[in-house]
Amino acid sequence: MDKRYKHQEIEKNWYTFWEKKGYFRPEANKVKTPFAIILPPPNANADLHLGHAMYTVEDIMIRYHRMKGDATLWLPGADHAGFETQFVFEKKLQKEGKSRFDFDRETLYKMIWDFVHENRGNMENQLRRLGFSLDWSRQVFTLDPEIIKIVHRTFKKLHDDGLLYRDNRLVNYCTKDGTGFSDLEVLYVERTDPLYYMKYGPFTIATSRPETKFRDTALAVNPDDKRYKSSLGKTFEIMGLLGPVKMTVIPDPEVDPDFGTGIMKVTPAHDPHDFELGHKFNLSVTPIIDFAGRMDFSWFLSQKNIDPKYRARAEKYHGKKVKAARDLMVEDLKADGLLIKTDEKYTHRIGTCYKCGATIEPLPLPQWYIKIRPLADKAIASVKSKKIKFAPKRYEKIALQWLTNFRDWNISRQVVWGIRIPAWKCLDCRNDEWIVTDGNSPSSCPKCKGQNLEQDPDTFDTWFSSGQWPFATLEVNSKKDFGYFYPTSVMETGYDILPWWVCRMIMLGLYATGEIPFQTVCLHGLVRDAKGQKMSKSRGNVINPLSMADLYGADALRMALVFGTAFGNDVPMSEDKIRGMRNFSNKLWNIGRFVKMHRESYRNQKKYPENLSVEKSTNAEDKKILGELTKLTEVVTETVEEFRFDKGAEALYEFLWHSLADKYIEAVKDRLKNYDRQALAVLTHVFITSLKLLHPFMPFITEELNKQLSPENRVPLIVSPWPVVK
């Protein structure tokens, strides 16, 4: 054995050994207890980041249960990550001077498919490099045909059960990326914009969006506002930039009399609140901004007998981007004497695209919505009745808050890279009825028998398919897997996707299978830099997990991620911390060398302690270390069961370094020189047992040391029985 631990050489081979031996592949076995975790599928096209390395805690649970003798399954997958991946791909196109508009749908899809599959292997090998004992024989991709079938099936079921509807309402639309989003994807940021006070007939109104005024359909005031009481229900002529228009004053209790002038213009096509209001008062929804984010005045320009002055204005605005048009209009308002004042320091929260940062434009667009209340209520019941538990416990309350506040879920995306929605429209019937299938194209319209059917061009929100991941992954492998491993034992992921993913899995899992998808939700914190700052490319503080594994060993990286921070809290990470754990690896290595050296020398002297019971020792030091080992066994077992991996890791570190190496080994040196059989027996027993306890945390080095100590007849640690306290 080398004086220094060389992880580069040791870590290389063990994974292939484990994988080839089939240790990662459980059988459904009635005698055994099933234990299953479905890996949160990383994006197929992207390299792993440090956050993914947190899946270490899943490997800890998996290895622990495997050693306990459970039928243990850790199922890997890859996510097509719809919009996310298309976004990345478009960036790539951009660099090549192209855009998504240069290709038809099929070509674009094929190009992204190839792009994803070129990169997919990276992610998988990186998971292997970190020692994650995943059952690759059961690996699944979110775009596998069998998965798509299941997703279609669920969509159809929702449709048949009346839990799905199509509605033309305002969606959160990113005009840059060309797709709508659910409420969760909108990122609200504080911004300072001018608030314009403009003359509006006999009134003055305040708005930050003068460009939408051309499609105002009413004026709203608080019914209790004395100032406007007499105007309620009356219609006024209002002079605008394109001539006079007529508008009625309607009551709306939501209007805050203290904001602006207490009177609000109503633009149903471009504001969610106004949309609702418009619905109530039967106002028309007529957009003036198109899906490319440009002003559309064609409705005005197509009119006959327009005043040339107004025509010129409309032509000037037409086709301009929102912000540019707004500036032009403000100038014209000034010229017409309609702008009364401007509050330049008006701060408000504005919805932006979480990916590209562009302002989200609420636009009317027909989309598929899931009625979320019936699904969420069942999910709430499962959580409240503790059928689904949370670790750390505080996330239960947060999950309940989310589940209580969910609104109907828009699952349509105007993205090519995804699962196409299995809904068709008959072009002959010209009605609004949709034909929803389980995926197969309908041959003809069931009503008119027409053959002119057109499929909805949209794809599913990725979370709609990944929300079905726990049962879909098990079903597609074999019916036996689903019956045996479902509901899965633990769902472990980052707390940041609790609403996006975990809540949706609970809702869709319960809906599709009638059972909870997992028994415990276990949430880890976000990995941050040494100062607790978020890691980001722009900050330049990103730590790459693979280069850390290469430098210090995957074991060291794994240990660093669980050590020293209460599980569930954010994890500050630094190279120093990983280096510290590399040093711990080296300490283990040298304990191993020490033990091995003495075992060999005993053997040469024919003093080898064959099957000597360690319990019989009367030596005080032996008794002490054995007592501590018992305690350690209890602590590690308990803390892993309780999802407090940090405590287990710390107990192991403390015991191995400061009890075993610093104290016991120092104390036992003289006895070893005198070939005291009992001493070597205890030392070996204690070390091997603690290696077993450490194996889930640091699989590579422990496996190697175990082999070094008795290469001839020792079973690999990965399948060694978990130590128990008698």
Add this chain to the structure above:
RNA sequence: GGACCCGUAGCUCAGCCGGUUAGAGCGUUCGGUUCACAUCCGAAAGGUCAGAGGUUCGAAUCCUCUCGGGUCCACCA
């Protein structure tokens, strides 16, 4: 406006279902090169446990408030 988390040694964090001299990693200082390890060993310095009040025989730990950081949610145009 609502919810949650955090403020403990220079730094990053444990401890917080109350009870011996408040711990760890890294850092600092001092001393160690013989037969496991300098990726090491031994020793040391360093904390009004954010602040105030309360409960208690006893509080870093429970309760209330204040201050300071962070995160998330909410249709004020």
